[in-house]
Amino acid sequence: MPELPEIETIKNDLNQKILNKKIVQIDIRLPKIVKSPLSRFKTTLKNQTFKRVGRRGKLMILEINNDLFLLIHLRMTGQLIYQEKNGIIAGGHSDAKLDFNLPGKHTHLFFTFDDKSQLFFNDLRQFGYAQLVNKKELAPILLKFGVEPLEKEFTLNKLQELLKNKKRNIKAFLLDQSIIAGIGNIYADEILFASSVSPLRRTDTLTAKEISNIHTNTKKILQKAIKYRGTTFNNYVDSEGKKGSFLNFLQVYQRANKPCLKCKNLIQKTKVAGRGTSFCQKCQF
Numbered sequence: 001m002p003e004l005p006e007i008e009t010i011k012n013d014l015n016q017k018i019l020n021k022k023i024v025q026i027d028i029r030l031p032k033i034v035k036s037p038l039s040r041f042k043t044t045l046k047n048q049t050f051k052r053v054g055r056r057g058k059l060m061i062l063e064i065n066n067d068l069f070l071l072i073h074l075r076m077t078g079q080l081i082y083q084e085k086n087g088i089i090a091g092g093h094s095d096a097k098l099d100f101n102l103p104g105k106h107t108h109l110f111f112t113f114d115d116k117s118q119l120f121f122n123d124l125r126q127f128g129y130a131q132l133v134n135k136k137e138l139a140p141i142l143l144k145f146g147v148e149p150l151e152k153e154f155t156l157n158k159l160q161e162l163l164k165n166k167k168r169n170i171k172a173f174l175l176d177q178s179i180i181a182g183i184g185n186i187y188a189d190e191i192l193f194a195s196s197v198s199p200l201r202r203t204d205t206l207t208a209k210e211i212s213n214i215h216t217n218t219k220k221i222l223q224k225a226i227k228y229r230g231t232t233f234n235n236y237v238d239s240e241g242k243k244g245s246f247l248n249f250l251q252v253y254q255r256a257n258k259p260c261l262k263c264k265n266l267i268q269k270t271k272v273a274g275r276g277t278s279f280c281q282k283c284q285f
Contacts, residue, residue: 003058003182003186004055005187005222005225007059008055009230010060011055013091014062015053018113019052024112025112026109026111028042030109033108033109035129045132050070057177057181059071059072060080067134068134068135075123076128077124077125079091079093080092082120083119107121149218154218162180163203166203167202168202170198171189174191183218189253190221192284194251197210199279200272224249228246231253257269260283265281267279
């Protein structure tokens with residue numbers, strides 16, 4: 001699933017590419033992907049422009065005006081791909097076999113701009129969505145998200161406050177979007193490994209030092225992942241020649257049964273909070 005670094009990366013890219021371009025056509029190939037009345041969705045967006053692309057947790061917010069917003073959530077397998085004559089930019093779910101001959105069989109929604117560039121919403125498993133909302137409708141949606149881990153509000157004191165009286169495993173805590181927004185399976189595993197904390201640990205057993213380490217590593221790992229454009233599209237070069245991926249820095253995620261990079265013991269894999277979880281039994285306790 002695309003997480004905060006992947007959404008932040010494509011948000012930053014789109015802010016450089018799609019703003020103030022008139023939308024001349026909206027193609028909806030899979031009606032269920034749009035959580036708004038289809039006729040309203042099309043007629044409202046046609047001839048409009050996007051003024052800013054924002055993000056809240058894993059939710060992308062494309063601002064049309066002060067009272068109109070397009071929400072896009074990529075969920076498990078969603079991708080946003082922008083194509084113009086000079087090349088493409090892409091973000092979201094990783095797919096080594098991604099066919100950039102667009103629209104493709106997994107393209108469910110796409111926008112054509114007045115300069116003939118296009119923005120495609122692909123989703124293999126069809127869990128993602130696009131939704132048109134006004135400011136009043138947007139407010140309660142945003143309230144469902146917890147603190148942004150890269151904002152100044154996410155202090156050590158704030159994390160301690162969030163953990164107070166919680167009795168659940170630490171990975172489930174990190175994955176809870178109503179507590180901390182944007183962390184998913186990849187970065188929860190990486191944060192806990194860097195902090196030497198087992199994903200199976202109950203939150204009420206964490207020491208002050210362990211909480212401090214989790215706070216520090218949350219910021220450090222998310223910032224580094226954004227710097228390297230997330231953990232997806234490692235085989236992809238965009239229209240500005242940007243290449244690279246946080247895949248090269250993963251310590252435990254997708255490394256089950258491989259030697260731990262610290263102690264050489266084999267990385268274990270289990271299920272925690274319903275998600276496949278990789279960790280080192282020797283380094284994390």
